[in-house]
Amino acid sequence: MKKVLIVTYYWPPAGGPGVQRWLKFAKYLPENGIEPIIYTPENPHYPLKDPSLEAEVPSELKVLKNAIFEPYAVAGMLSKKDTERISSGIIPKEQKQGFLQKFMLFVRGNFFIPDARKFWIKPSVKFLSEYLKEHQVDTIITTGPPHSMHLIGLELKKALGVNWLADFRDPWTQIGYHYKLKLLPASRKKHEKLEKEVLQAANKIITTSFTTQKEFLSKTNRPVEVITNGYDVEQVEKLPLDGKFSISHIGSLLSGRNPENLWQAFYELILENEDFARDFQLKLVGAVGEPVLESIQKWHLKDRLVLKDYVSHSEALQLQRSSQLLLLIEIDTEETRGIIPGKLFEYLVSERPILAVGPVDADVQKIIKETNTGSYFLYPQKREIKAYILEQYELFKKGELKAYPVGLQQYSRRALTRRLANQIKQL
Structure with missing residues (x-):
């Protein structure tokens, strides 16, 4: 049975659709002759939590955890509300932003490239390099955003020559909120440079949309496949239709x-x-x-x-x-x-x-x-x-x-x- 190591920031008890994609893949991969291993932060800052998803994690699934430094936890001391909204992607219009919001967006866009989880890259490369030397893994999979997960894959590719599949749940430089981050020209170029490095180094790229596939194919000669998100057959208590x-x-x-x-x-x-x-x-x-x-x-x-x-x-x-x-x-x-x-x-x-x-x-x-x-x-x-x-x-x-x-x-x-x-x- 092939083994894959999946590097993901979002994992139960995180809430939202980002966690469900790889939770479900991990659930069904063994049926297809592939054993998944999850690598995720030990102490993440999740803007949304859904503890009910923890019950869906297969009992036999191996989950590796490593500590992460979270700037959002520090920023929350200044303004918990603004921090949670920005980390969730809720960014008010320019004219509605106060000084603190503008400052936080500028810092987020120009000092945390590609994102605020960048401090997990070096510890993760060290941790996973040691793990991979002792355990046979056939393929590394990174899923973003946050796109710093892909930089973990990039460094492991450079150091160990691993097979690497990069999964993009959203675009990188073309994502809708990117222009709101008050990027300086040098910061924008750095984002573009890192995106290009990832797209050129990964053995294969997966996107969740046809538009992103087309965009990436114009930037790399690597194969780019579309595997959308999906639905699971779930038993939920059926409520009557609303009377209204x-x-x-x-x-x-x-x-x-x-x-x-x-x-x-x-x-x-x-x-x-x-x-x-x-x-x-x-x-x-x-x-x-x-x-x-x-x-x-x-x-x-x-x-x-x-x-x-x-x-x-x-x-x-x-x-x-x-x-x-x-x-x-x-x-x-x-x-x-x-x-x-x-x-x-x-x-x-x-x-x-x-x-x-x-x-x-x-x-x-x-x-x-x-x-x-x-x-x-x-x-x-x-x-x-x-x-x-x-x-x-x-x-x-x-x-x-x-x-x-x-x-x-x-x-x-x-x-x-x-x-x-x-x-x-x-x-």
Whole structure:
């Protein structure tokens, strides 16, 4: 049986989709003749925690841990709220930033390259070099962000010549929030240099989106494969569908994900349709940026709004499956075309229709269309958004609102792990 060592910052009890990708791969790799070994920090700073995920870690899985120095823990002494938001990727608009926020962003962007976990690179290379000399491992896998994980792989490649597969859950220099980090020209060049080194040195690269694959293929001659995130067949207590016409967004709603036309469409439908006004409910579950809440208040939706903080993975699944319509929103920029949120795949199997709003030519649009799981709109398309919501509302009133998906099996965690195993065996 081949052995792979997986270097990941996010691991239970961390919450969010980033941890679930490799938790599920580790669960199913042994079925494909591959034994995974996890290497993760002993004392990480996780902005989100979901202790329920610890129960999913296979009992026989070997997990190696090594201490990490966390600057975010120190920054939290200055402002815990700002630190948690920045480490989660919630960055307010320039005009909304106070002096402390601007200072923290400047320091994060220019002194912690590629990210604040850079101090784990040298201790990890030392620890893993010693481990690999004593234990046979066929392939090293690094998964980022944080992209400092890839620099651990890069150094091990240089020192030991290991087979190395680099998994990019998000882009590096093209990630949506990169321009907000107040990078100096020298810092930007350093990011680009490190990204190029990783892309040229890894034996194989995996991305979670087709757009990122295309971007990386323009930067390296190494093979770049797409293995998206996916869904697992999970047994969760089934709740009855909401009695209200609930439109729910499950997961963080960052400040840039703020489609004014969507909120305005809700407001106009409330004014134009008495039944809709009585039945409509907007649910936002997870961290929500202040500009989003301000826009919702501006369009007089506060009385229809249900806010919930971060919930466990199992509760998130329940909320998805009991909602009438699921909302997916991405920032309206070219840089976000390749972002495919992990929750999309859970949405796909929820049997609830999806209302998605995002940029032109997004990968999400392709998947929703191919799987017949909802409709995708651009930010300016208020008239079309209104028509779709009204159409779904009429189905709700008849008790006929449901999704009819096709071709979902390709996105099951087991099927995706088989694809990953084939890529590993080819190294």
